[in-house]
Amino acid sequence: MSAPRLLVVWCPDWPVVAAGQATGVPVHIPAAVLSANRVLACSAQARGNGIRRGMRRRQAQGRCPELVVFDDDPARDAALFEPVAAAVEELAVGVEVIRSGVVAVPARGSARYFGGERDLAERLIDQLASSTGVECQIGIADGLFAALLAAHRSVVVAEGASAEFLAPLSVSELDQPGIAGQGCAELIDLLNRLGLSTLGEFAEIPEREVAARFGTEGVRAHRLANATQERPLDRRRPPxxxxxxxxxxxxxxxxxxxxxxxxxxxxxxxxxxxxxxxxxxxxxxxxxxxxxxxxxxxxxxxxxxxxxxxxxxxxxxxxxxxxxxxxxxxxxxxxxxxxxxxxxxxxxxLQLGLWHGAEQAAAAERAGRALVRVQGLLGEQSAGTPVVQGGRGPTERVRLVPWGTERSVRDDPELPWPGRLPSPSPATVLVTPEPAVLRDTGGAEIELTARGELSAAPHVVRSGWVTGLVSDWAGPWLVDQRWWAPERAALLARVQVVLTEEETGTQTALLLLRAEHDSPQWMVEGVYD
Structure with a gap:
């Protein structure tokens, strides 16, 4: 099936543009949006300083110390993109939001009205610049995928020539959020390892062989590479x-x-x-x-x-x-x-998982409705689900997100995280750490040396939580926070200690935290079972 003629409006680096609009950060300052501790999008100024998509946070800040960092926020991006979509709709009907920063419209009717596809593209660019102040690029081609890649290059592809336009492009272009499926990254890696580095090479393989070797995801990508209709052929109009x-x-x-x-x-x-x-x-x-x-x-x-x-x-x-x-x-x-x-x-x-049948799905649905009801009574933050993410301390590695929102992580847990506390984690983590005193056998308070070591072996711990003699200990695990900004830098040290309580004689394991700043002090951060 031939693909429809589409016009795509693409606003480059939209997550960064939206974050800058929301916070008032000037456009000339290097900025980036991070997700899971990696660069999701960055401004042209940041790219000029060597920042690239997928780069780790520390590496990016090492290349550009003045880089302004924003958290990924799809709701913010979508809300601020609405005026752009509305401005496009003033000149062209049938606007579809593909994702925040990208809209598509049928090209034929509007192009006839404005005297041609190039005239329509020029009118839209002027319209967005005057009404929203947003810079955009426009592409026109057969099919959504080809039109989006044409917008990345600001070209109008002749009708019927989209396959030739796509042929020399890399297969990595298949990774387009909102168009390609979730398993596209793995497919791209496999195609590269098989020596199929361009879309044209992939498109030359018969679809039957693609289906046998790569499955449904491969067939979908193959249709994109051929500039044919992206949607399944059995598309239906609902009642x-x-x-x-x-x-x-x-x-x-x-x-x-x-x-x-x-x-x-x-x-x-x-x-x-x-x-x-x-x-x-x-x-x-x-x-x-x-x-x-x-x-x-x-x-x-x-x-x-x-x-x-x-x-x-x-x-x-x-x-x-x-x-x-x-x-x-x-x-x-x-x-x-x-x-x-x-x-x-x-x-x-939308298939159920292998071990989740209809009964489990119904139970999960009932539980979800109950949690939504609790949120309706007590507020959105009253029901949350934990998400394991990257970090060094126990409070950093678990994040509570409100029920019903995306369970995304801010920091990738698979990164090395030097100084991370080893397993097991404390069973109880104090919301507010309690002050403690850690002394050696001579009664002197234990401090950190210039080399990041304990000044003596721990002997006794006194705190409002528990007091006892130290029978065993491990550490310290050091975290050098914000080393690139001396005025905000801090050295953290964590120590695990096993105590024999003075009053009961029972043993308790604690996690102690010490921050080296103006008035360093040991704190009880967690308790082990």
Whole structure:
């Protein structure tokens, strides 16, 4: 099936641009957005200093000490991108948000109206520059994948020539969030090891052989490389009764309140689709206000949307509508929310795990609804799930995220993390460490030497938590924090001690922490079982 003619608007480095807009950081300052302690996106100024995507945080700050670092925040990126999508929609109909920073529109109708594809592209660039101040690049080609790569190069590919345009490009271009699947990185690595380094070489392999060797993910990537239709051929238009509408009383004016509504709607929409054997790949979100204003936006996803994925997109879109400039912002609260699955695929695209049958899925759904109910009563932060991430101390290695939000990690746990405390971790970690005194056999307080060693062997620990004689100990494990900024640098030392309590004679294992600053002191950070 031939791919449709599409125009893609791409805003380079959008996560960095959005973070800079949200915090007021000037565009001329080098900046980067990090996810799992690696660079997700960086500004042109940062690239000029040698910063590259995928680089580790310490390496990036070593190359550019003045680098401003932001955390990855998809909700922020989506909310601030709404004015850009709205500006595109003023000139072209059928806008679809692929991801924050990228929108696609059908090219044929708008191009005819404005006198040609190049004229349309020029009008859109001027429109975005004048109304939003955002720089963008535009590409036009057959199919979404080819159009996006054309936008990266600011070219208009002649109709029917998209396959030739893609042929010399590297297979690494297949890794496009919002278009390619989750397993694309592994496929790219395998193709490179097999000697298939360009899209043209991969496209020359018959699709039947690709399916036998690489599976469904390989077939999807093969269609992208051939500039054919990316979506499955059995695409279906869902029945109209699967759309759902929620009337809000009282009307919602805050994003946090709308987020709870979004989760309930997402569960209902997904359940209705699943009962018919469908899963949504394009979602139309419509909101109406008390004054009759109506806002609508289409979201496209590379893979079928889960309930959490639907809820995220609804929340991001509501955040965008409620944050845009005063002239375009709703003049009253949102009174009605309408979700329409504009495109679906067979529900087999969302399969249960090997060991999770229908009963386990139903139980997980009930538990999820209960947690959402708790959040509705006590607030979003009242129900959280732990996420293991990178770090050196016990408080750094576990992060609580609110139930229903993405369980992402800020720091990669697979990194070396010099000075990391070895297993096992303390069973109890104090929210506020308690002061302690660590003394040697002579009664002198133990300190850290210039070489980062203990000044003497520990003999006794006195604290409000427990007091006793030291029967065994290990450490210290040193962490040199913010060594690149002397005014904020700190040397941390952790020591494990086993005590025999004076009053009961029982043994207790403690984790002690000492920070070398103006008034260093030992603290009880954790307790072992």
């Amino acid at each position: 109209p009764d699967l759309s759902i509408t929620q009337h809000l009383d009282p009307p919602v004016e805050r994003v946090d309140a709308a987020a709870f509504v979004a989760r309930g709607l997402a569960e209902r929409l997904h359940a209705g689709l699943a009962s018919r054997g469908f899963a949504c790949t394009r979602l139309n979100i419509t909101a109406s206000t008390e004054h009759g204003e109506q806002f609508s936006r289409m979201w496209r996803c590379a893979e079928p949307l889960t309930p959490a994925g639907i809820a995220d997109r609804v929340r991001w879109q509501l955040d965008g509508w409620l944050r845009i400039g005063k002239g375009d912002r709703p003049s009253s609260g949102i009174q009605t929310l309408h979700l329409e699955p504009a495109e679906v695929v067979l529900g087999s695209e």
